[in-house]
């Protein structure tokens with residue numbers, strides 16, 4: 389019998405995760421079924437417990453349940469503990485739930501491997517201080533940028549986040565207002581693009597050769613991608629991050645690392661996207 393997996397969220401209809409994981413399964417010969425689970429806003433834990441009680445092997449967790457998934461896990465990986473949020477649950481042999489966060493690894497894999505952009509020794513700007521920024525921080529810092537600056541609309545949140553990771557010296561935090569400096573890589577981890585909005589950013593933000601990355605993905609260029617490209621800055625949306633974090637979850641569950649590139653290419657084609 390096939391092993392059962394699912395992605396749980398609210399809303400969930402838009403999720404591409406079943407398509408991605410079934411493509412990974414076909415590619416690696418793993419026998420699994422992966423579906424979407426809509427959990428009522430006040431019943432995530434109940435929904436997840438029922439899934440595992442019925443023999444489910446693993447869950448992906450998306451908005452707005454990543455913090456509740458952390459609380460449900462019996463054990464956390466280092467990166468999930470640092471992120472304070474869980475996007476992957478694995479039911480272990482003894483029935484205990486292991487919580488992981490694969491978002492940061494997916495982001496870094498997309499930037500460094502798929503796009504071939506460097507993070508090491510670069511000046512990096514991370515916009516936002518919500519769950520996505522927190523989830524990405526440890527993986528980005530592990531790549532050893534020359535400096536990473538966190539800038540958020542609400543300055544205090546970025547300052548607090550920088551403080552939480554203060555054992556890393558190459559890190560600072562502040563508001564979008566008064567943001568100064570030029571950056572080799574600007575990553576938009578805010579949800580502004582979801583509202584078709586652009587964070588309030590200064591004009592001269594990129595170094596020569598600078599790159600832009602939006603964690604949000606859409607069928608067309610997001611406002612941030614559009615803004616960067618208008619300045620002739622190479623820019624990507626977050627579809628590759630989505631496939632990358634899925635590959636990390638797949639590896640945790642199945643012990644096999646799938647090939648990301650062919651799945652990403654097929655997904656882009658399916659969404660009618662010409663490029664990033």
Ligand code: NDP
Nearest residue numbers: 516517518519520541542578579580585587603626629630
């Ligand atoms: P949160 O709700 O936790 O945080 C939202 C962040 O965006 C806050 O820092 C908020 O600032 C900022 N923000 C919202 N609107 C604006 C605006 N108009 N201008 C400037 N800043 C703004 O969301 P998450 O951190 O969980 O997610 C952020 C985005 O990342 C989402 O859109 C999500 O889809 C995407 N994501 C993509 C993934 C992928 O695989 N590609 C994986 C995970 C997330 P403030 O604090 O001031 O309110």
